[in-house]
Amino acid sequence: MPLRIGLTAWRHLAARHPLAYGPQLWGMVFPLAMYTTGTLRLSDALALPFLTLIPQVTVWVALIAWLGTTTAMCLHLVRRYRPTADITTERWP
Structure with missing residues (x-):
């Protein structure tokens, strides 16, 4: 996870890649939730209650990312498939 976060920060902050919606964003967001769930289940399986501190924080990070x-996907879809009508070119009988 630290490598993924570091590469994402580098991509948008250092390389100045614009932050826009693309399907590849799900590839960055999905592992956050899986990391949270996996760590929680690991703490249950190994009976290590101190590990539950990690999911208590990362669940909020994952929720915000999701x-x-x-939201970005919905806005992208609305902008892309919004009906456009050019009133000036339409002819009324």
Whole structure:
């Protein structure tokens, strides 16, 4: 996870790649939720209660990332498939 976060930060901050919606964003967001779930299940399986501190933080990070990506996807779809009508070129009988 630290490598993924570092590469994403480098891509948008250092390389100045614009932050825009693309399907590849789901490839960055999905592992956040899986990391959270996996760590929580590992703490249960190994009976290590101190590990539950990690999912308590990363669940919020994952939720914010999922909501942001879902919002960006919805906005992208609305902008892309919005009906456009040019009133000046339409002829009325």
